[in-house]
Amino acid sequence: MSQIKEKYEVYPMYIDGAWVGNDHEYYTKVTNPATGAVVGAIPTGGTYEAKLAVDAAHTAFKTWSKKTAEERYHLLMNWYRLIDEKKDEIAKLMTIEQGKPLKEALGETVYANGFISWYAEEGKRVYGETIPASQPNKRILVRKEPVGVVAAITPWNFPAAMITRKVAPALAAGCTTVIKPATQTPLTALKLAELAHEAGIPKGVINVVTGKSSEIGDVWLKDPRVTKITFTGSTEVGKTLMVGAAENVKKVSLELGGNAPFIVMDDANLSKAAVGLVQSKFRNAGQTCICTNRIYVQESVAEEFTALFTKELEKLKVGNGLEEGIDVGPLIDDAALEKVKTLVEDATNNGGKIVYSGNKPSEENGYYYAPTILTGITDEMACMKEEIFGPLAPITTFKTEEEVIERANNSNYGLAAYVYTENLSRSFRVTEALEYGIIGLNDGTPSAVQVPFGGYKESGLGREGGHFGIEEFLEVKYISIGLDI
Ligand SMILES: NC(=O)C1=CN([C@@H]2O[C@H](COP(=O)(O)OP(=O)(O)OC[C@H]3O[C@@H](n4cnc5c(N)ncnc54)[C@H](O)[C@@H]3O)[C@@H](O)[C@H]2O)C=CC1
Numbered sequence: 334m335s336q337i338k339e340k341y342e343v344y345p346m347y348i349d350g351a352w353v354g355n356d357h358e359y360y361t362k363v364t365n366p367a368t369g370a371v372v373g374a375i376p377t378g379g380t381y382e383a384k385l386a387v388d389a390a391h392t393a394f395k396t397w398s399k400k401t402a403e404e405r406y407h408l409l410m411n412w413y414r415l416i417d418e419k420k421d422e423i424a425k426l427m428t429i430e431q432g433k434p435l436k437e438a439l440g441e442t443v444y445a446n447g448f449i450s451w452y453a454e455e456g457k458r459v460y461g462e463t464i465p466a467s468q469p470n471k472r473i474l475v476r477k478e479p480v481g482v483v484a485a486i487t488p489w490n491f492p493a494a495m496i497t498r499k500v501a502p503a504l505a506a507g508c509t510t511v512i513k514p515a516t517q518t519p520l521t522a523l524k525l526a527e528l529a530h531e532a533g534i535p536k537g538v539i540n541v542v543t544g545k546s547s548e549i550g551d552v553w554l555k556d557p558r559v560t561k562i563t564f565t566g567s568t569e570v571g572k573t574l575m576v577g578a579a580e581n582v583k584k585v586s587l588e589l590g591g592n593a594p595f596i597v598m599d600d601a602n603l604s605k606a607a608v609g610l611v612q613s614k615f616r617n618a619g620q621t622c623i624c625t626n627r628i629y630v631q632e633s634v635a636e637e638f639t640a641l642f643t644k645e646l647e648k649l650k651v652g653n654g655l656e657e658g659i660d661v662g663p664l665i666d667d668a669a670l671e672k673v674k675t676l677v678e679d680a681t682n683n684g685g686k687i688v689y690s691g692n693k694p695s696e697e698n699g700y701y702y703a704p705t706i707l708t709g710i711t712d713e714m715a716c717m718k719e720e721i722f723g724p725l726a727p728i729t730t731f732k733t734e735e736e737v738i739e740r741a742n743n744s745n746y747g748l749a750a751y752v753y754t755e756n757l758s759r760s761f762r763v764t765e766a767l768e769y770g771i772i773g774l775n776d777g778t779p780s781a782v783q784v785p786f787g788g789y790k791e792s793g794l795g796r797e798g799g800h801f802g803i804e805e806f807l808e809v810k811y812i813s814i815g816l817d818i
């Protein structure tokens with residue numbers, strides 16, 4: 334029996350309405366990225382538990398999909414009310430395992446819960462169609478039906494929202510789910526499952542499996558009873574899942590990496606742009622797929638803008654997210670910290686300059702990186718090509734609108750982009766020319782539950798959120814009716 338179990342609180346998996354894995358042979362530690370302290374342990378599940386979860390979801394689908402939208406609405410709203418009651422407790426758990434400041438964790442919990450209330454309602458608006466037939470004795474009926482058992486594989490950066498943004502529409506559509514949260518942040522997912530259980534969501538409708546990612550993923554890719562994979566995470570893993578799904582033509586929705594350009598035109602409101610850039614760059618310590626990654630400032634305003642941006646950064650406090658007034662927490666792990674350091678080294682070795690770097694805690698076990706501004710950046714540097722996923726702001730300049738559009742579009746990613754200008758015609762010219770699924774026009778925080786969230790190119794497939802998000806969990810059936818008329 335693992336020593337880990339003897340030393341730390343175990344958070345079991347949730348499969349078929351039961352908590353399993355307390356007697357597992359192997360466990361994985363969950364650590365606080367702000368202190369390195371172990372905050373709990375999860376059973377290291379694999380093939381066996383992955384299949385058990387599909388058995389449960391497949392059985393539950395037979396009854397859950399036959400409930401009316403109204404009945405599913407009431408159960409989802411029970412879940413919503415319980416999450417609302419416990420939002421402070423969930424937020425604290427999220428900060429402890431993911432590191433984001435408590436105010437951000439509370440914001441995410443409310444945002445995550447917003448998907449549940451939105452889709453509880455949306456499930457009642459899954460409309461079909463009748464289409465005028467060409468023959469008098471025929472009628473054409475179009476129905477929408479739940480796709481079946483959905484496998485959701487979610488990342489560590491939004492431990493609650495990335496689950497409910499998938500599970501809420503899936504359940505509202507009549508689907509059942511098997512969920513694998515990120516190994517770094519399983520506790521929030523398990524808390525959401527506990528509250529779903531308390532809300533009366535029947536056993537097997539939601540199942541949470543923790544453990545060996547690729548082993549669990551492979552079971553779900555191969556099992557024909559799993560009709561859909563929905564994933565948020567790296568483009569690399571997204572491609573792996575897409576290849577695996579091809580074997581039995583399994584549906585996929587992918588929310589993958591980004592490399593967001595943030596464009597400041599010479600006619601921008603520079604103070605507004607500086608505030609918007611802080612919001613877009615340093616949310617979750619820069620660990621969101623829509624965080625600004627590359628900053629393009631028109632030459633004539635570059636010096637003034639950089640000074641304004643620096644002043645905004647001086648206000649940011651870095652530290653343990655549980656403390657009062659913290660704006661930027663630690664990165665998720667040592668690998669993430671080392672990646673940011675490597676990107677800074679590459680830039681400074683090739684002519685880039687650190688013009689600002691804030692304070693960070695001396696806590697040696699915390700994965701802290703201080704908010705940092707680089708100038709003298711060129712498009713050839715790694716920080717402009719790779720997803721930084723950290724509080725690093727590389728600034729480069731441009732001369733013309735045509736030039737910056739070409740440079741901004743020169744990426745395999747196409748998730749989010751930001752542009753600041755006060756000119757109406759330029760707003761339309763630039764936003765229509767940018768090859769990105771999400772555009773913040775004079776707005777650094779475009780995320781909302783009612784919008785289509787997703788990317789062009791290698792940033793993903795499909796959309797999550799709003800009325801778009803439930804379509805991902807529905808099949809379209811056409812019924813041709815011959816009558817004796
Ligand atoms: N688009 C987004 O919102 C996100 C993008 N990322 C990007 O990915 C990079 C790495 O972050 P990670 O959390 O390591 O992302 P990841 O893509 O490795 O992991 C995301 C989820 O996929 C699971 N996973 C990993 N390999 C798998 C496999 N072969 N089969 C099934 N599931 C698998 C993980 O356990 C986790 O639950 C980040 O630095 C960032 O660049 C990470 C998180 C979110």
Ligand SMILES: O=C(O)[C@H](O)CS(=O)(=O)O
Nearest residue numbers: 490491620621622623780
């Ligand atoms: O994965 C992410 O980074 C999130 O989707 C970003 S957001 O939806 O919270 O903006």
